[in-house]
Amino acid sequence: MRFSDLGMLKVSNVSKKWTEEEVRLLKKFYPSTISNEKLLKKFSGRNLSSLAHKACKLGIKRGKYLPEDRNGRKWTEDEINMVRAFYGQVEDRWIxxxxPNRSIGAIKRIALKHGPKKKRKKIFSKNPSWTQFEDALLLKHYQDMTIEELTKIFPQRTYDGIRSRMWVLKLKRDKEYLKRTKTGFLWTDEELKILKENFDKPVKELQILLPSRSADAIRGKQRHLV
Incomplete structure (x- = not known):
């Protein structure tokens, strides 16, 4: 599965190819209660951000642990860089x-003190490309939230856009109730006929012919018809 780098912060070591042994170790130790310090010792040449990106791609959630030194431990440079890389791009609780020995307030203070490396976008285009941070959030929540619920954590994405992205990433749901589409989502025979007869027209023109369908929905249906 390949994730787009558009809009993503360039972090060190993220382009280094992962070996099968590294993936095996990540799957074994990342969800465990091992500390960050001990976890990093198992991956020569990689930092926390690199592990976090790979774990997101694989859908692996970090295990909870209690650091050996919990009282007044100073933030390491690697930890600070990770906060700067992800703050404002993913949920605070994800960071x-x-x-686990840091409060959300402490994490925010580090982000404000050192400055996040990439500010959250305030304005979105009509069809912005999905960033790796968004893909990470989708991987984290798609098995537990309906698409209607997902639209709340992706306010710049439409229902059709999220469904289309899940199709692109080949994400399959395990729970039956999450597979149900919202009322009125199924295409009618008349809509399918219009799309087939005007298949080669630009999407903007197709939206005029199919006013109840978004651009993402039209593109998704075209892919299924090819």
Missing amino acids: QDFF
């Missing part, structure tokens, strides 16, 4: 999974 906190890596720092």
Whole structure:
């Protein structure tokens, strides 16, 4: 599964190819209660951000642990860089999974003190490309939330856009109730006929012919018809 790098912060070691042994170790130790310090010792040349990106791609959640030194431990440079890389791009609690001895307030203070490396976008285009941070959030929640619920954590994405992205990433749901589509989502025979007869027209023109369908929905249906 390949994730887009558009809009993503470039972090060190993220382009280094992962070996089968590293993936095996990540699957074994990442969900465990091992500390960040001990976890990093098992991956030569990689940092926390690199492990976090790979874990997100594999759908692996970080295990909870209690650091050996919990009283007044100073933030390491690697930890600070990780907060700067992810703050404002993913949920605060997602970051906190890596720092169970740190409060969300402490994480925010580090982000404000050192400055996040990438600010959250305030304005989105009509069809912005999905960032790796968004893909990470989708991987984290798609098995537990309906698409209607997902639209709340992706306010810049439409129902059809999220469903289309799940199709692109080949994400399959295990729970039956999550597979149900919202009322009125199924395409009618008349809509399918219009789409087939005007298949080669630009999406903007197709939206005029199919006013109840978004651009993402039209593109998704075209892929299924090819």
